Amino acid sequence: MNTFKGMLFACCMLAGLAAVAQKSTLYHEPHRPQFHFSPAAKWMNDPNGMVYYKGTYHLFFQYYPKDIVWGPMHWGHATSKDLIHWKQLPIALYPDKLGYIFSGSAVVDVNNTSGFGKKGQVPMVAIFTHHDPVGEKANTDNFQNQSIAYSLDEGKTWTKYAGNPVVKNPGIRDFRDPKVSWYAAKHKWVMTLATNDRITFYSSPNLKDWKKESEFGEKQGSHGGVWECPDLFPLKLNGKEYWVLIVSIGSGAPNGGSGTQYFIGQFNGNTFTAIDDETRWIDHGPDDYAGITWSNTGARKIFLGWMANWQYANQVPTATWRSANTIPRDLALKQINGDIYLASTPVKELSGIAAKAIDVPAAALKGGKDIASAIKLPALYSLKFKMDSAEDYFITLSNDAGESLVIGYNKKADRYFINREKSGKVDFNKEFAKWSFVPRLATGKASSVELIVDASSVELFADGGLSNLTSTYFASKPYNHLSILSAKGEIKDVKIMPLKSIW
Numbered sequence: 379m380n381t382f383k384g385m386l387f388a389c390c391m392l393a394g395l396a397a398v399a400q401k402s403t404l405y406h407e408p409h410r411p412q413f414h415f416s417p418a419a420k421w422m423n424d425p426n427g428m429v430y431y432k433g434t435y436h437l438f439f440q441y442y443p444k445d446i447v448w449g450p451m452h453w454g455h456a457t458s459k460d461l462i463h464w465k466q467l468p469i470a471l472y473p474d475k476l477g478y479i480f481s482g483s484a485v486v487d488v489n490n491t492s493g494f495g496k497k498g499q500v501p502m503v504a505i506f507t508h509h510d511p512v513g514e515k516a517n518t519d520n521f522q523n524q525s526i527a528y529s530l531d532e533g534k535t536w537t538k539y540a541g542n543p544v545v546k547n548p549g550i551r552d553f554r555d556p557k558v559s560w561y562a563a564k565h566k567w568v569m570t571l572a573t574n575d576r577i578t579f580y581s582s583p584n585l586k587d588w589k590k591e592s593e594f595g596e597k598q599g600s601h602g603g604v605w606e607c608p609d610l611f612p613l614k615l616n617g618k619e620y621w622v623l624i625v626s627i628g629s630g631a632p633n634g635g636s637g638t639q640y641f642i643g644q645f646n647g648n649t650f651t652a653i654d655d656e657t658r659w660i661d662h663g664p665d666d667y668a669g670i671t672w673s674n675t676g677a678r679k680i681f682l683g684w685m686a687n688w689q690y691a692n693q694v695p696t697a698t699w700r701s702a703n704t705i706p707r708d709l710a711l712k713q714i715n716g717d718i719y720l721a722s723t724p725v726k727e728l729s730g731i732a733a734k735a736i737d738v739p740a741a742a743l744k745g746g747k748d749i750a751s752a753i754k755l756p757a758l759y760s761l762k763f764k765m766d767s768a769e770d771y772f773i774t775l776s777n778d779a780g781e782s783l784v785i786g787y788n789k790k791a792d793r794y795f796i797n798r799e800k801s802g803k804v805d806f807n808k809e810f811a812k813w814s815f816v817p818r819l820a821t822g823k824a825s826s827v828e829l830i831v832d833a834s835s836v837e838l839f840a841d842g843g844l845s846n847l848t849s850t851y852f853a854s855k856p857y858n859h860l861s862i863l864s865a866k867g868e869i870k871d872v873k874i875m876p877l878k879s880i881w
Contacts, residue, residue, distance in 0.1 A: 405881035409696050409834040409852050412758055412879035413731055414685065415464045416702035417454060421446050423691065424555075424607055424668035425682050425703060426453055427470075427484035427504050429533075430675045435461055436533050437682070437703075438470055438504070440481060446700045447692045451478040451509065455533070461680065461706045461727045463880045470536055471504065471527060476543065477513075480522070481555040481607055482506030484533075485585075486674050491567070492585045494528040502529045503585055504536065505569070507554040508543055520547035522554045524571070526585055545588045550574055555607045557670060558585070564647040570610040570623070575601050577608050577625065579650065592649040595625070599639050600657050602630010607638075607668040610645065611679055615711040615718060620653075621645040622679075622709070622720055624660065626668050628688050632659055633814040635689035636667035642711070642718045653718070660720060662816035663796065663848035664689075665835070666704055679709040681722055685835060685850060690807035695852050704848055705830055705837060712844060714819055721843035724760075724830060731878040732760070738872035746772070746863030749874075755860055756876035761829040763862070763872040768818065768825035771864035775831065775857040783851050785829060785838055793817045794840050794847060802853035819844040831857075 404418060416422065420443050427438035434457050441454030453471035456464045471479045484504045487494065494501035504527045513521030523543035527536045547553045550573050557570045561581070569580040569588060576595035580588040595605065609624040623641040631637020638660045643652040660669065661683065669683030683704040686694070691701060707722040733756075742752035749755060761773070770789050776782035784797040796814045798804065804811040818825075820841035830837040833856070838847040862869055 405879075407696070407698060410699075411702040411832050411834060412881060413462065413728075413877055414702040414705060414832055414835065415456060417441065417699050418466050419699050420444065421448055422454060422684075422699070422701050423448065423686065424481045424684050425670060426481050426506070428670060428672040428682060429484040429486060429502065430672050431486050431502060431532060434459060434532070435672060436484065437464070438484065439703075441469065443469065446696070446698065450511070451480055453479050453504070453506070457533075460730055461725050462730055467534075470533070471506065471538075474538065476508040476523070476525065477510035477521070478508070480507035480509045481668070482524075483557045483670070484673060485558055485560065485567070487528075487585065491583060492526075492528065494530070496530065499530045502533050504528070505556045505558045505585070507556065509554070519549045519551045520553075522552070523547050524556050524569070524588075539586070541586065544586050545569070545571075545580060552604045552606075557607075557609045559610065559673065561647045566647070568610070568647065570608045572605045572608050572625070575605055577605065577623065577650070579648070581647070591647075594623070594641075594650045594652075598652055598655060598657075599625065599641065600627055600630055603628040603636075607670060609670040610650070611671055612645075613679060613709065613711050613720075614677070615713060620711060620718065621650065622711075623650055623652075624670065631664075632662050632816075633664050634809055634812060635664060635687040637662075638667060638669055638683065640720055642720070656717070658719060660722060661846040661848050662814065663838070663846065664812075664814050665850045666846075666848040669704065671709065680725060681707045681709050683848070685848060687809075689809045693806045694850070695803045695806055702835070707843075710843075712842070714821060714844070719819055719844055722846060723839055723843035724828070724837070728760070728830075728877070731880060733876040733878070735873045735875045738874060743862055743869055743872065746774075746861045749860045749862070750858060753874070755858060756874065757856055758833070758877040758879065759831050760875040760877060761827075761831065761860075761873070762875070763827055764870045765825045765864070766868060766870065767823045769864055769866040771862060771869065773829065774859075774861045774863070775836070776859045776861075777853055777855040777857050779853070779855050781853045781855070781857075783836065783849075783853075783857065785836060785847075787818070787825070787840075791815075794838060794845055796836065796838065796847050796849045798849060798851050801851040804852075814847055814849060816840075816845045816847050
């Protein structure tokens with residue numbers, strides 16, 4: 379009996395140690411982002427239903443809980459108080475008889491226009507695409523429809539509306555990704571919907587009954603792929619209000635594959651009119667796609683993208699989970715030579731995981747020296763510097779395995795670049811190793827750069843967020859060397875701000 383008890387105790391101890399070991403390695407696997415949100419396990423793609431309510435940022439996301447490749451879509455759920463530290467919660471929305479739960483948005487219905495609120499409870503309403511796989515397989519043209527669900531406990535649990543779908547497909551094969559917002563001037567909800575190669579606007583007084591208002595984009599923007607994941611919101615520049623329309627495309631972006639374009643214009647509650655025919659991109663990097671902004675944040679517009687590309691998203695070399703999101707970014711309008719652009723910069727909340735900035739001595743920069751020989755190089759960090767005159771430079775992150783990632787600026791071509799040809803594992807897809815470029819939009823001589831470095835990604839924000847590149851990489855060992863080389867220009871005010879893991 380004593381022997382049996384001893385064996386039982388030993389088994390329990392081993393099981394407990396195994397559980398502790400598993401918990402300690404979670405979020406610390408090879409290539410796991412340390413301050414970007416990624417799911418605890420399995421597949422994730424588009425951010426969905428992003429809404430701020432009572433001090434909490436809600437992030438829902440396209441999620442397949444049974445595999446690390448795309449599958450029947452659910453809405454995963456995570457929350458944060460500061461946009462940086464995230465807690466993953468139980469799945470919010472599951473597939474049902476109407477189909478998979480594709481992308482969409484969420485709003486706080488403070489006036490209870492929907493009638494879902496009870497006894498003073500304010501309803502949170504999710505608007506999403508029901509994707510019917512049976513109809514798709516049968517090659518019908520109406521297998522995507524818009525539906526709603528509501529929550530009366532601040533997003534913890536959800537009830538799907540019995541009258542779904544609320545917007546029925548008129549016969550458009552790609553008919554999805556509703557982004558809904560309140561248009562106060564006309565006391566109605568506006569839905570921005572991706573419909574094949576354009577955007578269709580709908581309006582509703584109650585989130586249940588919708589009517590078509592107008593279309594935009596038949597002859598505007600890039601049409602290299604189907605339009606997806608739109609967003610519409612106002613921003614001010616020099617006291618004047620403009621409207622920004624964001625549209626992602628699954629293929630045909632400037633550096634290949636997926637990308638996100640945007641338009642600047644005016645919206646009157648019925649129609650959107652662009653101020654010009656220029657095609658603009660929110661980020662030229664290969665790994666910023668399907669991004670939208672949080673609802674209910676007032677004048678502040680905070681953007682979050684999926685840090686992946688459909689060219690290789692199902693193939694990247696991670697074992698237990700796939701993909702992460704970008705750093706949340708503040709959006710603002712800037713004017714360059716009469717043209718208006720959307721700039722994006724890391725949210726100020728990132729400083730909450732930052733240690734004291736390290737000033738890099740000028741001697742450590744000469745001749746492209748390894749900065750790690752002069753200062754202790756952190757594993758995670760933000761790198762900032764300035765130049766009085768933008769000249770060629772190369773920032774090289776490398777490791778002892780001979781792998782390297784090169785980020786820089788080419789003055790003759792007047793563009794920034796990222797080269798990940800030798801960054802580590804690249805052979806899982808022939809498109810992955812290609813260079814990425816973004817034109818320099820700023821026109822002044824002076825230039826500023828911020829580079830955000832995580833365990834498997836870099837995000838370049840140049841000239842106050844006017845020219846951005848986001849790129850993932852999969853090195854076999856951490857990059858423990860860093861150099862900055864400029865043949866002519868003087869690199870100034872080089873600061874490295876160590877960042878802490880959120881896990």
